[in-house]
Amino acid sequence: MSIPDRALLDWVEEAPTDRGLHFAGPGDSWEYHSYAELAELVLRTAEALRGAGVRDGEVVAIVQRSSPGFVATFFGAIAAGGTPCSIPPPFAFQRGAEYEAHAGHLLATARPAVVVCDQEAQQTVAALTEGLGLPGPLVFDALVEGVRPAPRPYPAAESALLQFTSGSSGASRGVLVSHAALRANVTAMRRWLGWRPEYPGITWLPVHHDMGLLGCMVNIVTTGCDGWMMQPEDFIRSPLRYLRCISDNKVGLAAMPNFGLAYILRRVRPADLEGLRFDAVRSVILGAERIDEQVLTRFEALLGPHGFDRRALLPAYGGAEATLAVTGLPLDEGWTSAVPEGDTGDAGRVVGCGRPLEGVSVSVQDDEGRPVPDGVVGEVVVRGASLATRYIDDSASLSGTELAGGELRTGDAGFLDDGQLYVLGRLGDGLKVRGRMVFAESLEARLHELGILQRRVAVLLGHHQGLPTGVVVLEKPDADWVERALPVLTEALGDAELLVARVPRGGLAVTSSGKPRRRVMWKALTEGRLTGEVHRPAPV
Template sequence: MRGFSSLAEVLQHQAVQRPDVAAVTVYSDRPGERPSLTFAGLHAQAACLADQLAAQTVPGDRALLIFPSCLEFVVAYFACLMAGVVAVPMMPPRRNANHDASAAIMADCTPRLALSPTKDSDPRGTLRERLTERGIRHVPVALAPEPVVARGWLRDATELAFLQYTSGSTSTPKGVMVSHKNLLDNLEMMRARLGNHTDSAHVSWIPLYHDLGLIMNLLQPIYLGAPCVLMTPSGFMHRPLNWLRAIHEHGAEVAAAPNFAYDLCVDRFRSEQMEGVDLSSWKIALNGAEPVRAATLERFTATFEPYGFDARAMRPAYGLAEATLLVSAADRGAETRIRDVSASGLKDARVAAPEHLDDISRIASCGSAMAGLSLAVVDPETRRRLPPGRIGEIWLQASSVACGYWERPAESEATFRARIEADSERPPGQENSWLRTGDLGHIDTDGELYVVGRLKDVMIVRGVNHYPQDIEATVAASHPSLRRDHGAAFAILDDEGAELIVVVQEVERTQRHSLSAPEVAAAVQAAVVNNHDIALHKIVLIRPGTLPKTTSGKIQRSLTKRRWLDGELEPWNSANQPADQPADSH
């Protein structure tokens, strides 16, 4: 790809080279409504709005983008990039302000403007009231009937493009400062590694305020000059197979989603809904944004191979907002590597061969580091590199690593400019400044990265490491009344400082009136003891849809723990069955 100075120049280039290609098409939740914009139309709309924004701001001002998945969001995002306004994509505020990140984001980035659709998506006036209280000017956005491009809008590569707020799965959301250069470098890394091109149509349902939805599923196709099709998150959650039907309809090559989405497609599979669907065009089924499960890859492939899905399309990947997005993935067409390793070894923070059949744990590779990116596995305490076979914190270096956290110099220094002690493996002249990811993993001798969990989430019981996602998977599979990917495991301390494990788990909607809590608790306890050699201190069953999750579907374990301790979770209940089942804590 030719060198660009900014995303604004990318869009201008595509508007000239591919003016009549449909850049963005949106599937509305209303049947039959599919508005779209060509590259020329998108550029003209964005440039027109950029003129309006420039008259109300100075370069560097922040603007909240509060939109559902719609054309107006795409226009507003590029208008901000053109005008030098720092875009801040944000989920529309929820009614329950106590459990909403929007107030924290507004306070953190102090925006001058807030952009949202002209169509009244705030009938109660809640959003306008919040903006007025904070002195934020509201700018309603609608598509111009006949936009005129008055002038070109080009920005410098070093300028800040947008703030990507972290999901808040383990802490308060922080604004990651992403420059135009960070974006361009990561988009080029993706293109080169995944083999994407101008005919690589993308289909996505992931919210555009999430980095995977915004960068992978919207900005990557615009960077390529390829079509992008957007669906609504609610539409996917209600009818996940419609995502696959859209991939078929548009002959899409690329569609990315978190691991739970692939499980949901299998769980909701109905053969009549897949009639006539051909998935053979799908070349990159990117699986990221949360731990990738080997079982999920196999279940999805087995279910949808009869419809043309190729197992080699499944592409586990690793990324994070602090690195702009993608860090590792395998090349297009490469088979996914799945390793059988020792379950007991993982508990001891090492990767080894299983000692017997009952000691097998299966882990999926997230591929090797993108070109131009360096990875290291480091002991988080000593800050020294770990030898092969040991699990440690994943550290990385790349030009796509963001500038730091907005207005948080101390945290930026600690996270973005960490140093590896006594680093003999560092090539001469290479800067010893690394990004600490907070994720735990292992790199094998072929350079393949295996991610096993979050550093802050690891629980240590009697000196043994336990990863919450492993326990959560065991719990969900222990009884048919429990929802897959809707449980949280975390540790509390007893009076002597020992860690005790609590599991909070949603029940299935279809089972909530008939399940027996003692029966479920017994099944859960037995499965965890048999698979992990520990007893749970407490098993808490809650109503479906009430487990705290981020906007991308990540389980918020720390928030779940806090709400449980404060008695704020909504328990499952029936007339005679208690929801909170104590368990033996020895």
Template structure:
């Protein structure tokens, strides 16, 4: 079955359900699934009339909108392959953005870009122009008077999902219709999704969590879908929660930073005006999961009826379409305390919960507790078991040997939803896609009581005096220091005359020299107290200065340039 055929089955049920787009607190547009199927067919006919061929890559550069859904299913109805790309971000450099997406489009050999009238006027002259290599089409003006839905095999490619590129340059993950449908089915099974579900999301639709988790999954289960543009969430995260409250939404997803932002911006008095009792599943993924934030969010929104058991910490990545592991529904979040020092060397030494009782200076649950005087401990969160038709294994060493009991290993995945190739082919696949179907994720994890716990990433280990420290662990501790803006910290190794040291770059809005000096001192103390290593260098950057991916995640491989710039400024 193709993705368009799956939409046709939903449309044929004529439930009246569909996608509703909100601007602020007001509904701006609504399309039912039967209307979406018809409109996708008319767009497909328009693309075919313009020479789009079966299997051709067609880029989609649109904001969160109904047009995005029309473009996505329209490309598929034309038998083409969708390449979702981020639209320009307000206040960001248009030149840098266009260079970034042009690289992806050239890799995918894109000829046609679907956009809207507003964005088309912005990017058209730059990407297209007179005799340009890309043709920018307005979705509304491309649709034909009649509809056509080309049938394709489910084994044909349907999507090229460019990864966010937090630790490497973005890669295009090629996913077939079968891959995507397998993941949508697995997510639906794990969450018990029915037509009665009401999904509410502000996540960007060009990113896998927003696209597959919060658009395709509810749509292909015939559920109601409420969409809010990410920029509206950033202006006022209370809008997202008010939508959940007013429309009795049952499912919503965000990364750790999204929940944190909502908790910090929505006041106790505003909480009392919400009713979140309908919210049955609050998925948390895409970033390191902070167990302390889960507890604090639950407490903050308890007066509105939010239940802690709604939280569902999950693990996934573009190479697996999206979802890889989910814990069971309806249970409290399960965590594991382990000794931090041995963990950095790949050894898992659990700490009894009662022993993890004396909390360090970072505050309750900062992951830096004293474990019986034998070193600090770190709290990890379970992300559960593999979803349907997916396998997970942990390997140690380049030969793919299984990581033994009590050892950290690299997470590898295999299954119906897992990709078989990157867009760039063999050069990108080497060392990632293995002959037996296993795909390396670059993530480090451990198993405890049969469940997966993510520790960090293989390329995010800071080595100082022969000791390994996970960068994400350091950043979690440093990000909680008051004065750090939105927990935005990156950690990296620093070459010094007497060996390798630790460097931190933290965003802050503080400008007073005395306050900044105190913040640097607090960052050094917090990391030293919790992790056992003192940063050699701490750089304070303005808010928004740290490099980020198109989906807003901190981008590790850009930190070196910031450190170099700071060094030059100090000369």
């Protein structure tokens, strides 16, 4: 059966009553909302936003957690002729000052006509909007109270979405995505996955992140399948609840970064899975960060005895400037790993991220913009129907990513092998050693294999005080982490200077989705502002 091309609001006119979204509640409870109920709420929200002053193409900033209200505000902004922009709510950040700086930057860049938030976020968000001279936030429940639904969606704006890059290489940048690009990318993802209404989906990813927003929520709703929606903290609190939900409801589709699989492996024992079955799982999309082949193997070993098929693990690659997905491993192929041409094995094997999706082309190019042969490392370059329109400001980015002329120069290093893309890391997060490039993400993957916890370590590479330098940043490290890390860096970096930075809890700079902000930390190091203790270790 072919997968139809559907516009973003088609589901509103065809909303069924027998399928919908299940939102995680306290304990093991779930709150169900049929698509018919959600469609009515979307049209109420659209009318409320028009009443609040939203006009054609104006930005609606959404500072809400995953909820029926978020779904209604996102699609309601589109139905009102506006352009939604999802901004993380305060819970996503541990420290208030960090949240204020990040969310303040996003709001200042987006300049929304209306800001919609949850009740618990109102006070924090109001302080930000007041300081920026923006309209005060509207609490969702009050916004829609007593409003009659619009009879139909208003004419669509030129841009369907304003979304922000992760900011792993500096400040997040806003990109505008057209309706055509968003529709093309969502359709390409659904066709890649063979996603039909009879296959339920599940997600715990935050809806302010493109993988959680577009890869999960928008795809689930657009497809019209049953969706099981958890908060990130629900998953962190009990990954077993997540797995039980998959088993009990025969969930077919899921998505998460490598960190999610690793977390399940740390928290779930084989005995915990007694009586659970995972035969229905067709695809677990893996993206947002480098994938560890050992984690995949161990995850297969944990769930395999309960019917899980290794071919359901689908590594993928994408980014905000490409709307979301660029490549993905085809169903039933099975993941593989490889090393680039001439690699000695120091960087470890790289898990393939699949092949270009429908309507997308990928090449790997040298510094002069010429395609390189298979196996040779270069910059990943993307073209296709799902590229974002443009950045919303002209500020420079530390990332090296460029979007112009129908082409996205990603700033990522990778290579092709038999049509499959293998991504090594950011071009600016590497160091040339003995005539070849070594990438920070490759070294971090090796450290994770040695038991140094993901999201508590980062490797920084560059030239410091005129010398090639590698820095391992450890957040509140265990006693033996330095001892484990130094041989890896010494072997990979040769005669480069080595530094160890021990930082306190929260001292590792990360994006809202948990990626290390390596260049931000590098800049702080070179300016003497890096929090914690930095020293040159004794030779190994």
